[in-house]
Amino acid sequence: MLRQIEGSQAVARVVAACRPQVVCAYPITPQTHIVEAIGAMVKSGELPGCRFINVESEFSALSVAIGASATGARAYTATASQGLLFMMEALYNAAGLGLPIVMTLANRAVGAPINIWNDHSDAMAARDAGWIQLFAESNQEAADLHAQAFRLAEEVSLPVMVCMDGFVLTHAVERVDVVTREQIDAFLPPYEPRQVLDPSAPVTIGAMVGPEAFEEVRYLDHARHLDALGSIEAIAEEFAEVVGRPCGGLLSPYRTQDAELIVVALGSVLGTIHEVVDEARDRGARVGALGITTFRPFPLDAVRDALGGDARLLVVEKAFSSGFGGVLSTDIAMAVEGAPSRISTVVGGLGGRAITETSLRRVIDDALEGRLERLEFLDLDRGAVEAELARMAANRRSGPVAENMLRSLSASARRTGGGRP
Amino acid sequence: MTPGQPVRFFQVGSFAAGNRLLAPEMRTVQSDATRANSLTSGHRACQGCGEALGARYVLDTAMRATGGRLIAVNATGCLEVFTTPYPETSWRVPWLHSLFANAASVATGVAATLDAQGRNEVRVLAQAGDGGTVDIGFAALSGLFERNDDVLYVCYDNQAYMNTGVQRSGATPPAARTATTEALGPEPGNPFGQGKNLPLIAMAHNIPYVATATVAELHDLEAKVLKAMTMHGARYLHVLVPCPLGWGSAPAATIELARLAKESGLFAVFEAERGEVTASSSIRHQVPVEAYLRPQSRYRHLFDDTGAVLRPDIVGRLQALADANIARFDLLKSAS
Ligand SMILES: Cc1ncc(C[n+]2csc(CCOP(=O)(O)OP(=O)(O)O)c2C)c(N)n1
Ligand code: SF4
Ligand SMILES: [Mg+2]
Numbered sequence: 001m002l003r004q005i006e007g008s009q010a011v012a013r014v015v016a017a018c019r020p021q022v023v024c025a026y027p028i029t030p031q032t033h034i035v036e037a038i039g040a041m042v043k044s045g046e047l048p049g050c051r052f053i054n055v056e057s058e059f060s061a062l063s064v065a066i067g068a069s070a071t072g073a074r075a076y077t078a079t080a081s082q083g084l085l086f087m088m089e090a091l092y093n094a095a096g097l098g099l100p101i102v103m104t105l106a107n108r109a110v111g112a113p114i115n116i117w118n119d120h121s122d123a124m125a126a127r128d129a130g131w132i133q134l135f136a137e138s139n140q141e142a143a144d145l146h147a148q149a150f151r152l153a154e155e156v157s158l159p160v161m162v163c164m165d166g167f168v169l170t171h172a173v174e175r176v177d178v179v180t181r182e183q184i185d186a187f188l189p190p191y192e193p194r195q196v197l198d199p200s201a202p203v204t205i206g207a208m209v210g211p212e213a214f215e216e217v218r219y220l221d222h223a224r225h226l227d228a229l230g231s232i233e234a235i236a237e238e239f240a241e242v243v244g245r246p247c248g249g250l251l252s253p254y255r256t257q258d259a260e261l262i263v264v265a266l267g268s269v270l271g272t273i274h275e276v277v278d279e280a281r282d283r284g285a286r287v288g289a290l291g292i293t294t295f296r297p298f299p300l301d302a303v304r305d306a307l308g309g310d311a312r313l314l315v316v317e318k319a320f321s322s323g324f325g326g327v328l329s330t331d332i333a334m335a336v337e338g339a340p341s342r343i344s345t346v347v348g349g350l351g352g353r354a355i356t357e358t359s360l361r362r363v364i365d366d367a368l369e370g371r372l373e374r375l376e377f378l379d380l381d382r383g384a385v386e387a388e389l390a391r392m393a394a395n396r397r398s399g400p401v402a403e404n405m406l407r408s409l410s411a412s413a414r415r416t417g418g419g420r421p
Numbered sequence: 422m423t424p425g426q427p428v429r430f431f432q433v434g435s436f437a438a439g440n441r442l443l444a445p446e447m448r449t450v451q452s453d454a455t456r457a458n459s460l461t462s463g464h465r466a467c468q469g470c471g472e473a474l475g476a477r478y479v480l481d482t483a484m485r486a487t488g489g490r491l492i493a494v495n496a497t498g499c500l501e502v503f504t505t506p507y508p509e510t511s512w513r514v515p516w517l518h519s520l521f522a523n524a525a526s527v528a529t530g531v532a533a534t535l536d537a538q539g540r541n542e543v544r545v546l547a548q549a550g551d552g553g554t555v556d557i558g559f560a561a562l563s564g565l566f567e568r569n570d571d572v573l574y575v576c577y578d579n580q581a582y583m584n585t586g587v588q589r590s591g592a593t594p595p596a597a598r599t600a601t602t603e604a605l606g607p608e609p610g611n612p613f614g615q616g617k618n619l620p621l622i623a624m625a626h627n628i629p630y631v632a633t634a635t636v637a638e639l640h641d642l643e644a645k646v647l648k649a650m651t652m653h654g655a656r657y658l659h660v661l662v663p664c665p666l667g668w669g670s671a672p673a674a675t676i677e678l679a680r681l682a683k684e685s686g687l688f689a690v691f692e693a694e695r696g697e698v699t700a701s702s703s704i705r706h707q708v709p710v711e712a713y714l715r716p717q718s719r720y721r722h723l724f725d726d727t728g729a730v731l732r733p734d735i736v737g738r739l740q741a742l743a744d745a746n747i748a749r750f751d752l753l754k755s756a757s
Contacts (some may be wrong), residue, residue, distance in 0.1 A: 093520055
């Protein structure tokens, strides 16, 4: 049903339509609106057969979901940033046990410095935790991916994290066609667990495994991830048949045919990227874009097919690995032959800084003309960085970096009468 | 029990009445040949492990109380490790181990599911060691209490992190030597602090039932599990389980030490409902704390080679703790 709706509300409605039996969460911006909405639906009686549990931490939120899933419930939770890191131990556990929990990750920067705004450092911190990670480009996709996430998780017995950009998507009000309960019922069969705690057929779940079998158990996890690649595509197709619009899948290529430059990215920034690609095409520049919808398992073959040829690759990332560089870039380099020499990484959008069309246009032009460094930080205030480096070189007790940076920005704002908000 | 079945389980060296002296309906669950054997033989616990003994009694009793409709959740710790060495398991109940700190929350998830699915006849029991309960799992447990989730949570208190090699926990008593509180310096062993009495903290949550027990009085332990299972909501059972490895005691002394802990007053055995103490087990033959301390090498620094008290100051402070317990829980009242 088409409606003008906040991203979080759309996601909450889709999750509710999937009839979860246990929903548990702990509040953290920008995830709050989603779980508040589901909580209200449970409280009002709109979701009979669902228990909404307020817990004392994210670690417990996911732990409740683990207990619920192992007892045969369809279980859901949502978090962001510090919350995701606080549940890290349980993230690995849920995946290692093969429990098909679905989670929304409202992507937000990880501190310090503490920051509530959007980037992808939280999702990247959980990259190797064994969860399937899907990235939404728009609120329509965020909503639809949740329906697919339950189906996928239960089919392959792995937990699925749907990543949607905090604020940019969670708090944006736009037109979304929210799947109906009837459509969900046609698409999502009841949950049939592979393993369940059942007094009539007792099993031991979570036994200790030593060196004699640990590698095999872990390998099976990898094998299931590889299997999931096929399921993701099949589920996206079936979803499109039921609801009549495409969504999900492994990748979303955009005007990549004959492109001499392909911009690769995750999440909502692809919207801006598409605008800039259209504009470049209008100018006659052969530019395209590739959205990575499925980040884990990483679709190596599909990426290779999409980025084959000899186009230059510009990976725009909202996260990086300190002392190294891009995270997604490394995966792209693994997928594509000869890629390392063709790839430039632009890290931007950190802690909520907008990735503007103007800035993107500039890096695309630089990339087309071969002027881009291997690793660049978009719109980095070099002056402020140099000043702080100089202060640190001059003084042993130079003080807290974040505070110094804010002080020097506000001083320069006083001088120029402006400044970054 | 099948008529004519010989009763094999009775307590030697304790003051508890042996099963053979009791009417069949008063005998322990454990003496019943049809007991569930929830934690069956073949596990890897040390000889004389109090935790293995306590868990067997607790689980079989809970199985009896629920007619076999029980799900168990276990924290990381000795109990988890010695019962599930790959590829074997000693558990004959549906059993889930997730992590060290989250047994309470995982149990909440199990209980919420059973409720959502209308399977309320199946009950949930969570179990953990003292470290998993009073330290790392404390926040999750307090959350379970505060929400009053329908879970019986059992803490097997052996007073240290045994599984990782006998390090100090928040439940380690003062003066006890552990691998991280060595018997060195002027205040050897664990320093005297305020203590962390989880049964009292549990009571402060006003939950329906809190009880303590030891493996010396297994009838009492079973009775408390049976009682807990007649109730709903969050229930907490704290069982003192001597650990020969960590306490430096003879495997055969496990029951006796558990009894001395109670008879000295150092460990108060009581019950509470909705935040009020409703009953306590009287000391039957009071002993000075040194009778309990002396057989344990974790307190060896308090005695000389002949067993004479070397540190009367420390033993005196421990005796004061026991006396305070005796007064607080009225442990010297004549048994009614
Ligand atoms: C997060 C985390 N920290 C530390 C450990 C290591 N660890 C495993 S068991 C254990 C001690 C358990 O002590 P307790 O809960 O008292 O149980 P016991 O073994 O004494 O029965 C520790 C420290 C762990 N598994 N997980
Ligand atoms: S170390 Fe202690 S608690 Fe662990 S198995 Fe041995 S006796 Fe039992
Ligand atoms: Mg312990």
